[in-house]
Structure formats: structure tokens, C-alpha cells
Amino acid sequence: MIPRYQRVILIVLLAASLAMAGILWHLRQRAHQRLLAGEDSAPTQAPEVAPAEQATLVAASDADGSLLAQDRSLPLPADPGARARVLLGKLLDLYAAPDAAHPVPGGAPGIAQVFLLPAPGPKDPQTPDAELAVVNLTGAFAASHPSGIETESLTVLSICATLRANLPRVTQVRFLVDGQPRPTLAGHADLTRTYLTADAVPTGGTTP
Amino acid sequence: MRWIERALACAALAALPAAAQQSPAAPSAHFVVVLDAAHGGTDPGGRLAGGQAEKAATLALSVRLRSLLAARGIAVVTTRESDTTLDPNSRAAIANHAKAQVCLSLHVSESGSGVHLFVSSLAPAQSSLFLPWKTAQAALVTRSLALAGALNASLQHAGLNVTLGRTSLPGLDSMTCPAVAVELAPERAQDGTVTAEPDDADYRAKAAAALAAAVLEFRLEPRQP
Numbered sequence: 001m002i003p004r005y006q007r008v009i010l011i012v013l014l015a016a017s018l019a020m021a022g023i024l025w026h027l028r029q030r031a032h033q034r035l036l037a038g039e040d041s042a043p044t045q046a047p048e049v050a051p052a053e054q055a056t057l058v059a060a061s062d063a064d065g066s067l068l069a070q071d072r073s074l075p076l077p078a079d080p081g082a083r084a085r086v087l088l089g090k091l092l093d094l095y096a097a098p099d100a101a102h103p104v105p106g107g108a109p110g111i112a113q114v115f116l117l118p119a120p121g122p123k124d125p126q127t128p129d130a131e132l133a134v135v136n137l138t139g140a141f142a143a144s145h146p147s148g149i150e151t152e153s154l155t156v157l158s159i160c161a162t163l164r165a166n167l168p169r170v171t172q173v174r175f176l177v178d179g180q181p182r183p184t185l186a187g188h189a190d191l192t193r194t195y196l197t198a199d200a201v202p203t204g205g206t207t208p
Numbered sequence: 209m210r211w212i213e214r215a216l217a218c219a220a221l222a223a224l225p226a227a228a229q230q231s232p233a234a235p236s237a238h239f240v241v242v243l244d245a246a247h248g249g250t251d252p253g254g255r256l257a258g259g260q261a262e263k264a265a266t267l268a269l270s271v272r273l274r275s276l277l278a279a280r281g282i283a284v285v286t287t288r289e290s291d292t293t294l295d296p297n298s299r300a301a302i303a304n305h306a307k308a309q310v311c312l313s314l315h316v317s318e319s320g321s322g323v324h325l326f327v328s329s330l331a332p333a334q335s336s337l338f339l340p341w342k343t344a345q346a347a348l349v350t351r352s353l354a355l356a357g358a359l360n361a362s363l364q365h366a367g368l369n370v371t372l373g374r375t376s377l378p379g380l381d382s383m384t385c386p387a388v389a390v391e392l393a394p395e396r397a398q399d400g401t402v403t404a405e406p407d408d409a410d411y412r413a414k415a416a417a418a419l420a421a422a423v424l425e426f427r428l429e430p431r432q433p
Binding site for chain 2: 146199
């Protein structure tokens with residue numbers, strides 16, 4: 001025969017266990033609801049800090065060595081330097097796509113900074129406010145760039161042509177890698193010289 | 209009179225090597241071609257799909273082309289004959305000392321298709337006694353474009369896809385000879401599939417034969433002032 005006090009303790013413990021199980025299940029449900037609410041509030045699109053504008057990306061094609069102008073609607077910042085960086089980032093994103101006509105891995109993070117400075121040398125009366133763009137590429141981008149005269153030249157020329165198409169005041173372009181001068185991009189294209197944007201002219205254009 | 213016969217015999221023996229050098233296969237002293245196999249030594253260049261380094265593929269192409277040109281009596285100077293490191297200035301110095309009529313910088317790439325021909329992007333300039341080292345090629349750009357035209361015609365005649373372009377290439381811009389950078393890329397079908405890699409012996413031989421034919425054609429062209 002089980003003593004009475006033991007039965008009382010057993011019933012109390014059983015009731016306490018059931019109560020704790022109920023509280024735990026309730027807390028779990030609340031945590032689950034909180035998690036779902038957090039997911040719902042996560043952004044599904046990149047926040048647009050500026051209104052979309054028409055921009056031209058001059059993309060290269062390895063098949064025929066051409067430069068093709070593509071019109072895009074992109075949110076662009078007002079500051080010219082930041083605008084140039086966003087544009088070149090979008091250009092490199094095109095090259096990082098799986099079916100790119102000019103495949104180069106890395107994408108937008110390959111552009112570290114773009115600085116716009118007054119163009120050195122004698123002033124041209126037609127472009128008195130001409131600017132020099134200094135494009136600082138990342139070392140990772142240069143290290144992963146395919147090696148070859150054509151592929152490297154097309155990358156350099158498409159950057160120059162994209163800057164010219166969107167920032168007409170940029171007449172000269174120089175390149176740095178991780179903030180330092182570098183002889184070549186990936187063994188071929190000369191990065192020590194100043195490129196004239198007038199030499200980088202698209203051979204055609206398409207509007208996607 | 210025996211001593212006269214001995215002297216004549218000695219003279220004939222001494223003349224034998226000279227006679228051999230003047231055989232039809234001997235190089236001409238008037239038309240010099242410089243072949244610059246790009247990269248080498250500690251600079252491997254790019255890497256082909258089969259794993260071969262660009263420096264090895266360019267050297268193989270240079271050796272092949274040198275043989276074809278030498279067999280046609282053209283004097284050939286190569287910037288390297290083995291896996292040695294050479295900086296762009298040394299390559300230009302070798303070409304300039306050779307006083308060459310044709311300079312070909314040989315490259316190989318896995319990007320693009322067919323054969324890419326590049327001439328210096330420097331604007332044409334008047335030739336003078338002293339030329340700036342970094343832009344010496346500017347005085348020869350017009351001749352370089354003519355050379356690229358001859359190479360283009362020959363390569364297309366051989367059934368190869370050719371892309372022409374201008375570029376700024378270290379070394380090439382300092383050469384004081386008609387200079388073209390030749391980049392051999394994979395041969396591709398219309399749908400983009402590779403039909404021959406640059407390290408394919410037959411493909412390389414076909415390209416080398418077309419380049420040699422173009423150099424022979426260019427030798428016959430009247431020189432511009």
C-alpha cells in the first residue's frame with residue numbers, strides 16, 4: 001500500500017511536469033513567431049538610395065573583340081566619383097555572369113574606388129574642365145583576371161568607354177591595383193600608361 | 209708548283225663553310241625577322257586548358273616559325289631559345305639591335321577565338337634620329353599596320369578566324385621595327401565549342417605556316433618612306 005503522502009507528492013510532480021511542458025511549448029511557439037516576423041522584415045531588394053537613371057554600359061565581347069553599348073536603367077548616386085564606381089561595378093557584374101560574352105570573375109567588388117581629378121597637361125579649349133579618372137582595382141580582381149592580350153585590353157577599354165559614355169568630362173583614365181601602380185593587368189595590358197577615353201569607342205550598341 | 213696546289217686546296221677547304229652559308233637555305237643578311245616568344249622563366253604567362261603554361265606554348269610557336277623562316281632564307285633573331293626570364297625592355301633592346309624589318313611578339317591565350325593581331329595603340333609620329341624609349345614604336349606604327357594587314361590576309365587565306373586590334377603592350381611600344389603582337393587563341397566552331405586548342409600541334413603548325421607566308425609576302429612589299 002502506497003502511503004498517502006507519496007501519492008500526493010507524485011500527483012504534485014506530475015502536475016508540475018505538465019505545467020512546465022505547457023510553458024515550454026508556449027515559449028517555443030513565441031520564439032517561432034518572432035523568427036518568422038524577423039524574416040518578413042528582411043529586405044528582399046537592395047534599397048534604392050537614388051532614383052533610377054538611364055546609363056550606358058559598354059560591354060566587351062571576346063568572340064569578335066568588340067565593344068557594345070547597352071542602355072540600362074540604374075539607381076545612381078549624385079556624386080560623380082561614387083557614380084563612376086557604381087557604373088563600373090555594374091559593368092564587372094555583367095562580366096561575372098555565368099553566360100558572359102567576356103567572362104571575368106569577381107564582379108562589382110573588383111572596383112575598390114574611383115577618384116576624379118582635374119586632367120593634367122595643357123588645357124583643351126573644347127574641354128576646359130576635363131577630368132582624369134583613377135580607377136583602383138582590387139588585387140583579387142587582377143589576380144583572377146584571365147591572361148591574354150585581347151581579354152585584358154577589352155577589360156581596360158570597356159572601362160574607359162563606360163566612363164566616357166556616362167561622364168563625358170572624363171578624358172583620361174589611369175589604373176591602380178590595391179592603391180599601387182602595377183605593370184600589367186594580368187601579364188599583358190599595360191597599366192602604367194594613361195588611357196585616353198577618346199580611343200575607346202564602342203563598335204556597336206544594343207538595348208536589352 | 210706543288211705548294212700552289214696545296215694553297216688552292218686549303219683555300220677551297222676554307223671556302224666550304226662560307227659556300228654552305230650562301231646556300232638557298234641560308235638566311236639573308238638584308239631582311240631580319242625578330243621572334244619574341246612572350247613570357248618565360250619566372251613569368252609563366254597564362255595557362256591553357258590542357259595545363260600548359262603560355263611561356264612553353266609561345267616558345268614552341270617561336271621555334272616552329274623560326275624553322276619555317278630560316279628554311280626560306282630569312283635571317284631570324286629570337287629573344288629567347290629556352291625557359292629564361294626576360295623583361296620587356298630587354299626584348300625591345302634585342303629587336304632594336306637586330307635592326308629588324310619584322311618583329312613578331314608571340315602570345316597564346318585561352319580567351320577568344322582564332323588569331324588576334326595587335327598593333328601598338330600609339331598615335332603615328334614622325335621618325336627622327338632619337339626616339340623616346342617608351343614610345344619609339346610611334347614612328348613605325350604605319351608600317352606595323354601594313355604588316356598586320358599582310359598577316360591578316362595570310363591567316364584568313366589559311367582559313368583562320370582573325371581579330372585585329374590596337375593595344376598598349378610593354379616592350380612592343382619600344383620596338384623600332386614594324387611590330388605586331390600575335391596571340392593564338394583556341395579555334396572555335398560557330399556555336400563557340402573549341403575545335404582546336406593552341407597547344408594542338410597541327411593547329412600551331414597551320415598558324416605558323418600562315419605567319420611565315422605573310423612575312424615572305426611582306427618582304428616583297430615596297431617600303432614606305
